[in-house]
Amino acid sequence: MIRAALIMLAVLALPARGEEVVASLSQDTIAITANFDGSEVFVFGAVKRAAPVPEGLPLDVVIALQGPLAPVTVRRKERVAGVWVNTQAVEVDLAPAFYAVATTRPFEQVLSQTEDLRHAVSIPRAIRSVGAPPDVQDSQAFTEALIRLRAESGVYRLEEGEVALAEQTLFSARFELPANLVEGPYRARIFLTRDRAVVDLYEAQIEVRKVGLERMVWALAHESPFLYGSLSLLLAIAAGWAASAAFRLIRL
């Protein structure tokens, strides 16, 4: 709520430059079916303006796509008496399950640090980490490790120069969503920047949901776990028996 209010304030406080984003997403829901193997979101739009294109510095577009937030524990191993052991752990309060930023040009050239701080656009800013346990001095290293590990697995991405902008008016970008997508709301933010300052902001949401069999299994597992567990066992026993019976028939 506070974050939403801040964004509202930020939007209201924008200088009235007379440039607005009009944008759309190729889809506003993604259905996770049994054969789901990743997806693609196409973001496209235009800049609406009453006056001609202002002189001076060029216009830039920054698009951030953010998955559901959840707490994450990062652990560090250390060698104790010759053996590698998890010694320290830091809980990162909220980290998105997926985060991708696409820009028209290198990130530092399109958004200033102040604006990044205000809108939490870059990957490090999108992660919220409040406190670390007293035995950990360098909690920053843990957050960096989280970003590094998630970037390696392809769920945190910085795609500089991946937004195509034509005539300072039409823009588009393509986001690949991985197969290990987590359910929940995905927030897309489109920033219009000039001279590294945000001129306008447009927000949209994509709902990622399991459907059909996926939803049924998940719901049963969480709503009646005992029944679900028993069913799983029954399935295992029946399959074991069936295989045994089938093999006996083949032998005969």
Place this chain on the structure above:
Amino acid sequence: MQLYLPIAEVSANAFTLLGIGGVVGVLSGMFGVGGGFLVTPLLFFIGIPPAVAVATGANQVVASSVSGVLAQLRRKAVDLRMGSVLLIGGLIGSGGGVWLFNLLQARGQIDLVVQLAYVVFLGTVGGLMLKESLGALRRARQPARPVKRHQHVWVHGLPLKMKFRVSGLYISVIPPILVGMSVGVLAAIMGVGGGFIMVPAMIYLLGMPTKVVVGTSLFQIIFVTAFTTLMHAVTNQSVDMLLALVLIVGGVVGAQLGTRLGARLKAEQLRILLALLVLAVCAKLAIDLLWTPADVFNIAHGGPA
């Protein structure tokens, strides 16, 4: 063919999963080990979250054990009486193991204790087994020398004797109950069915014939892993039914093949293979502990574990 797993929340190749299930099933049918120690790391390797891998692995082991036991039953290679006695000990042991687990967890470093226990235990068991079975194989090649089948040791002096006809034993129920208990404790702490600890214990401590050991071990693994699966499903909701289904299809077929393969091998050969398997798992764990990890940081999913 990709398959999105609803509980694991990742997409995996269905044929890879079938293959994993199949390999584990073969081992299960051949050696009487549940394969929990193998299926969990394999699933983890292809990107299934550890909690789901452990719980779903247990579910798959139930299926391959049922499949294996039925095949062994037809060959009259299951000592149901011995299995039940071991199971009673096992359930008592599991209770104790859970208590011990919580105690160690409160002190921290449960992972380290488990891994060290694994390395020491598997190294000893595997090494001794390999030495013994190689010796037995060498003896078998030499001209037949009369070997006493039942040696009288202190075990035979204990009270509460019982006849285990399938195993051809007439011994006190105290040793099997103790074996069951210790395996139960270890199984609860290490989170596996305990088959690959149980099998050597049955051969070397109880003196059961190798052919009966496999089926009897599978019989008692069914109950241990069924209990584990249910516990995980109720407390963590981490059993992935779709993942289990694919693994099971591979696993039950594998178990049938494994049983037939095992029946063709000599008892000594079977023991050598199992010893090598145990040593391989031991080496893998030792390397994990001693080798410098690729990244000293790791992410634990969800909040505080």
